[in-house]
Amino acid sequence: MAAISLATGAGAEQKKSAPAGFIAIQEGQLPVILSAPHGGQGEIPGVSARQGDGLQKGASGFRTERDVNTEQLALAVASALETKLGKKPYYVVAKFHRKFIDPNRPADIAVEDPKARQVYDAYHQTLARFCGEVQKAFGHGLVLDIHGQGTARDTVFRGTQNGKTDRALVQQFGEKVHAGPESFCGLLAARGLTVQPTDTSRETAGFTGGYITQTCGAREGIGAIQLEFGSDLRKKENLKTTAAKVADAIAAFAKLYLSDKPSQKR
Numbered sequence: 366m367a368a369i370s371l372a373t374g375a376g377a378e379q380k381k382s383a384p385a386g387f388i389a390i391q392e393g394q395l396p397v398i399l400s401a402p403h404g405g406q407g408e409i410p411g412v413s414a415r416q417g418d419g420l421q422k423g424a425s426g427f428r429t430e431r432d433v434n435t436e437q438l439a440l441a442v443a444s445a446l447e448t449k450l451g452k453k454p455y456y457v458v459a460k461f462h463r464k465f466i467d468p469n470r471p472a473d474i475a476v477e478d479p480k481a482r483q484v485y486d487a488y489h490q491t492l493a494r495f496c497g498e499v500q501k502a503f504g505h506g507l508v509l510d511i512h513g514q515g516t517a518r519d520t521v522f523r524g525t526q527n528g529k530t531d532r533a534l535v536q537q538f539g540e541k542v543h544a545g546p547e548s549f550c551g552l553l554a555a556r557g558l559t560v561q562p563t564d565t566s567r568e569t570a571g572f573t574g575g576y577i578t579q580t581c582g583a584r585e586g587i588g589a590i591q592l593e594f595g596s597d598l599r600k601k602e603n604l605k606t607t608a609a610k611v612a613d614a615i616a617a618f619a620k621l622y623l624s625d626k627p628s629q630k631r
């Protein structure tokens with residue numbers, strides 16, 4: 366495993382963040398924020414792997430397995446979206462391995478070392494800042510938290526806590542923003558991906574949306590959806606195709622709901 370170099374890939378935006386280098390960050394121009402907390406492979410110098418002593422293991426508990434290729438998938442979605450719309454989405458993407466920090470858990474499960482806590486806090490503070498900027502500029506925004514699952518290799522599982530974490534958008538645009546052909550997952554399914562569910566059925570246990578969607582989705586004007594991609598969709602040779610479909614669905618969703626002048630677009 367490679368230690369994360371503080372210099373590697375640190376663009377102007379990343380240098381502003383502290384502690385730089387452990388998180389890839391992009392300031393955006395669209396009301397779309399991508400997050401990928403579990404794809405990194407880097408070590409954090411001086412920090413040991415978490416042990417999880419006394420913590421419950423499993424779905425919403427202590428886990429250390431990374432979500433392979435989700436760092437690359439998130440960056441590919443951002444790049445495809447910029448190509449398509451000529452504007453950048455925001456993103457916050459972990460470069461550290463989940464065994465050191467789990468940003469998709471409350472702090473008492475997520476970190477064990479104070480040095481790691483700084484990085485955990487930076488991840489969440491950046492997401493919070495981006496949500497605030499987007500809400501201020503556009504009145505509303507979409508957070509997509511990108512993950513990988515090993516249960517169904519060709520499937521994307523939707524997680525909104527069964528309609529809780531995207532409620533801010535439902536309040537503005539109605540139930541169609543959560544379920545059905547004009548929901549984000551409906552638009553994704555229309556681009557050839559198997560998505561479960563796209564309607565008002567109960568979301569699959571274990572994939573109903575974690576700490577990031579819960580915290581972002583509680584913010585004013587922000588709808589948050591956790592997307593759990595099956596392993597086939599994250600294979601290196603499929604990443605570009607998967608990213609293109611996700612970016613296309615985001616563009617369609619943005620056109621329907623996320624204009625800065627919604628009255629002209631609806």
Ligand SMILES: [Zn+2]
Nearest residue numbers: 403432512513
């Ligand atoms: Zn994950």
